[in-house]
Amino acid sequence: GENVEQHPSTLSVQEGDSAVIKCTYSDSASNYFPWYKQELGKRPQLIIDIRSNVGEKKDQRIAVTLNKTAKHFSLHITETQPEDSAVYFCAARGHYGGATNKLIFGTGTLLAVQP
Amino acid sequence: DGGITQSPKYLFRKEGQNVTLSCEQNLNHDAMYWYRQDPGQGLRLIYYSQIVNDFQKGDIAEGYSVSREKKESFPLTVTSAQKNPTAFYLCASSQPGLAGPSYNEQFFGPGTRLTVL
Numbered sequence: 001g002e003n004v005e006q007h008p009s010t011l012s013v014q015e016g017d018s019a020v021i022k023c024t025y026s027d028s029a030s031n032y033f034p035w036y037k038q039e040l041g042k043r044p045q046l047i048i049d050i051r052s053n054v055g056e057k058k059d060q061r062i063a064v065t066l067n068k069t070a071k072h073f074s075l076h077i078t079e080t081q082p083e084d085s086a087v088y089f090c091a092a093r094g095h096y097g098g099a100t101n102k103l104i105f106g107t108g109t110l111l112a113v114q115p
Numbered sequence: 116d117g118g119i120t121q122s123p124k125y126l127f128r129k130e131g132q133n134v135t136l137s138c139e140q141n142l143n144h145d146a147m148y149w150y151r152q153d154p155g156q157g158l159r160l161i162y163y164s165q166i167v168n169d170f171q172k173g174d175i176a177e178g179y180s181v182s183r184e185k186k187e188s189f190p191l192t193v194t195s196a197q198k199n200p201t202a203f204y205l206c207a208s209s210q211p212g213l214a215g216p217s218y219n220e221q222f223f224g225p226g227t228r229l230t231v232l
Contacts, residue, residue, distance in 0.1 A: 107157040
């Protein structure tokens with residue numbers, strides 16, 4: 001079935017360094033790719049998303065890139081800060097069985113930013 | 116974050132009991148979802164509903180049931196048939212087809228942590 005793979009599962013960086021999280025998806029019909037941040041014990045919150053007609057999107061220190069040919073998309077966080085520490089999930093949306101708004105999530109990346 | 120609520124925050128279940136988790140939203144969203152979150156496994160879809168009075172099984176529906184009698188409510192029942200129900204349960208809603216910044220964004224509730232005693 002459709003799936004989204006996410007790597008790495010854990011990532012530790014020094015404050016001020018960059019962090020990159022990568023995801024691949026299986027359904028070539030996927031057209032929307034959100035990234036969620038989940039702090040410990042809290043709900044996931046959308047931090048950035050990208051649609052299939054765009055190759056890159058930036059929002060301050062966060063950027064997402066999409067390579068449709070390779071079915072690959074990545075989250076880039078620059079100048080990391082301790083408050084960036086959280087679990088990050090990627091997701092892909094496609095036309096799975098007629099349900100046009102269903103998301104398939106990756107397994108998450110635990111990012112730890114060391115002060 | 117406001118607009119979608121879940122209750123209770125913590126729930127304890129004895130073996131053989133059915134329990135119902137509540138999810139309510141006032142965002143006027145048509146679509147609602149239930150996810151289960153286990154360590155290292157991300158978010159797995161249990162059930163979803165694209166519109167009131169309709170719902171469909173997700174990837175791990177066995178041992179769960181839902182109803183969608185009202186647009187704002189999507190309760191999840193964890194039945195005794197679910198063999199390993201201890202997990203963090205998240206409800207979400209979205210407005211399919213809405214253009215603009217909120218296109219397809221799923222808004223999550225605060226979650227219910229269910230523990231089997």
